[in-house]
Amino acid sequence: MLWGIYTYIYMHAYKKREEVNVMDLELNRGVSPTQKIFQNGIWWFIVLINLGYIMVWLMMPTNTFFMHWLPHIQAKADPIYFGKQGTTILVYTFPIIFIATLACLYHHLMQKASNHSTESKIGFFNKASWRKPLLVNGPLGIISKIEFSFIIMFVLLLIWSLCSYLHGMFAKVALQAAYEREQVWEAKLKNSALALGFVGNIFLAFLLFPVSRGSSILRFLGLTSEASIKYHIWLGHIAMTLFTAHGLCYVTFWDKTHQTAEIFKWSKVGISNVAGVVALLAGLTMWAATLPRIRRKFFELFFYIHHLYIVFVVFFVLHVGFSYSCIMLPGFYLFLVDRYLRFLQSQQKIQLVSARVLPCEAVELNFSKNPGLFYAPTSIIFINIASISKLQWHPFSITSCSNTDFDTLSIVIKSTGKWSHTLFKQLSTLSPPSHLDVSIEGPYGPASTFFSRHETLVMVSGGSGITPFISIIRSLLFKANNEGGKSFKVLLICSFKKSIDLTMIDLLLPVSGTTLDTSRLQLQIEAYVTREKQTATTNDRKLLQTLWFKSNALDEPISAVFGQNNWLYLGIIITTSFILFLLIIAVLTRYYIYPIDHNSDLIYPYFLRSILSMLFVCVSIVIAATSVFLWNKKQNKALTQIKNTSTPTTSPGSVNHKTDRELESLPLQSLIQTAKIHYGERPDIKKILSNCDGSSIGVLVCGPRKMRHEVASICTSCSTDNLHFESISFSW
Structure with missing residues (x-):
């Protein structure tokens, strides 16, 4: 039955994928039939391998697998080079590594075909229903x-x-x-x-x-x-x-x-009980730190304790042996590749161009960006500011649009915790710093978006939940000005506790303003101030300021780890590192381990074999990832030098980088003037949605848990199928 459910999902997914391909025909008009067949072939090959992998998991608990299938595979495998772990690597590890590599190639081809369009859908779960x-x-x-x-x-x-x-x-x-x-x-x-x-x-x-x-x-x-x-x-x-x-x-x-002494037994061969005890204690410590009270009130404690996963994984492998742990190796392996690439990216210092300081204790940071970096709306980046904490990394929504903000990337940080409050204090003082050392990881986000395919978009936000919608609105504004004059109808419902928080609406426009015709976007803003009965008397406009920062010779613009060929290079790293690992293991087994124990598993220590195998996994990943990263960085540096010598930089931001930091008021244009503000009440979401017309209404919500559940309940209970719900949440 389980196998039938899996098969049904894949078949249904392919059917829906064909429907999506029809809608995306215009986007892929330049794709040759041969390339299209090749892409579909890769897609089907990945699906078939995945089905076979699922079949292995279904059969693994049975006697048929252990008494017939596995011995047959072991008899066919050559134990001289890989030992008994060669079978587990072949059955459990290789299929996922192969799938990950093929998926990288698939994404690379799709990216080239769509020319970085965020409307080309990829994936099984993108169907609204x-x-x-x-x-x-x-x-x-x-x-x-x-x-x-x-x-x-x-x-x-x-x-x-x-x-x-x-x-x-x-x-x-x-x-x-x-x-x-x-x-x-x-x-x-x-x-x-x-x-x-x-x-x-x-x-x-x-x-x-x-x-x-x-x-x-x-x-x-x-x-x-x-x-x-x-x-x-x-x-x-x-x-x-x-x-x-x-x-x-x-x-x-x-x-x-x-036999209580068995708890502290560390066998030379076989299961090491004490290693299992250490792994379990590390896991229990991490598990206890995930309790909501600890995670929310003492997030740093939760964050640091969670690094015990290293202890857990190492001692788990020592507990069961590397051969058996190859069953779990694919997830560990791909995570190590991803984690090391994040480490390489985080070593670069990013150029911070400017910051907008809002009176609601929020800050918009604007970074220099490589024009070739594309990302979809609602993407996020992780940032680290060494002057506040060298260890803390925090995720934030990207509010800029890669189609309109060619050389800048923006995020908004609301002062809600110790780290963000410290940043706001630094930038809101009379003598703020002229430079900040910032490191980033990302951007990360969806492969594509579906927002412009709806007749109407209803965005419901609470507090800082408005930030993901800023990038969506900027993206729709760009499309409205460039896609044959198509007008998009957008209703933004934003709730704030105080009227001073209304200045968050000003972030809908970039710091330098926009040359796009805002009238092409049918944007209606309904703002609700829940804890005040009337508008505040203070002049908040004088408090909204922009800071310009000095540049540093070591600062670099934000760019993808491997540029536009990110997926292709990731596939190369996964493939080469895995092949290198197999070669090292084969040499070690053939010329060192095999002459000692001849695959008897009774002479050579399990723990030593496991330690060497884990070491070689890490070494292989480091060698492959570092080589590709440095080679790509060298190529990008040479290309940047050629561009700089042939084309002078004329962007306004570049002029400010070479001067002292300036403090100036925000331009007078404000979207607050076009917003309808309601004081002392909360939005009636059910009534608002019932008044929306259209065969396809996208309902997006980002905010507190209670708000998300309320909107979801309304969309679920609605008798019509024209409401397409999606929750954007970054809280765990």
Whole structure:
């Protein structure tokens, strides 16, 4: 049944994908038929490999797999070069690495075909009907139809795997108990503990996929890393529950059989119990730090404790051995590639051009950007400011539009915590700094957007939740001025606590203004001030200021890690690093390990083999990623020098960079004057949506949890199908 559900989803996804391709025909007009066939071939090849990989997970708990399939594969494999771990690498690791590489090639071809258009849809989950909320007020939050389907499949996989393992282990439990001189219930307890560990490994294998920000697999599925964090949370809770039960069952068994010394056993070969205890303690510490009270009130503590994942992974591998941990290796491997690339990008200092300081204790930072960097609306970047904290990284929505803001990238930071409050204090003083050392990671965001395909867009925001909508509005304004005069109808409903927060609306326009005709965009702004009955008497316009910063010779504009060929180079890194790892392992096994133990697994220490294997994984990734990164950086530097010598820079920002920092008032143009402001009340979302006309109405919401659930409930309970809901949330 589970296999049938998976097959249905893929077949249905392909059908919907063909519908999307018809709508995107204009965008891909320049694509040759051969290239289109090649793209479709890659797509189908990825799907078929994925189905086979799923089949392996379904069959793994059965006796057929362990007694027939796996021995047959092991007999065909050459153990001289890879040992027994060669089979697990071939069955579990290679398919995902191959899928990730093919997905990189697929994204590269799609990017070239669409010419960086954000309206070319990619992924299974981009169909509006799939994203429609199915459950709203449950403990898991807002759950769409496709998410609910995959939750059911994972639950079925959990039940199937646990029952299959227990059925196979309990079949001869009486003989086992007699042979090991144990009681039957003790043997069942030990087998149950082992089965719980096996099932926990299933969720551990998928745990790190959602937190790989630049993952080609997530992009292929139409997912983003920030939207997938909740999947990481769900998988983590289930995995830690199973591992905790696994450990408690073993401790109980050892206590009842008077073998408590087994807890501290570190075997030269086989399972190392003490390594498992260390891994479990590290996991429990991380798990405890995820409690909402700790995570929200002491986020830094949660952040630092979560780095214990390194201890958890290392000792988990030492516990079960590298050969068995190859089952979980794909997620670990791709996460390491992504994490190291983020590290390389974060070492660059980014040029901060200007900052707008708002009276509502919010700051807009404007960075220099490579004109070749394209990103979709609602994308985010992670930034670090060394003068505040060298360790803290914080994600923020990008408010600029890559189509209109060619050489700048903007984010908005609301003063809501210690870090953001410190930044606001630094910039709002009478003598603010003339330069800030800023590092970034990103941008990260969706592969595409669907906003302009709706007749009407209704955006509902609360407080700083307006920031993702700024980039959407700027993007629609650009399209309205460049796509045959098409006019977009947009209704922005923004709620603020105080009237001073209304200055956030001014951020809808860039710091330098815009040359686009704003009348082409039918923008209606309904602003609600919930905690004040009348407008404030202070003149907030005098408090809204812009700061210009000095440039630094070491500062660089924001650019993608590998420029426009980002996906192609990522695929090269994944492929070359994995091949390099296999070569090193093959040489080590053939000329060092094999002459010692001849694959008997009884002489060469497990822990030493595991340590060497983990070291070689890291070394391979570092060599491949660093080489490609430095080569690409050298190429970009040479290209930049050629452009600078042939074309002088004439942007207004570049002139200000060479002068002292200036302090000036914001231009008089303001969108607050066009907004309808309501004091002392909250928006009646149901009434507003019922008055919207059109066959397709996109409803986007970003704000507090209660607001998101309210809007989702309204869209779900609506009898018509013209409301297409999407929640934009960056809170965990």
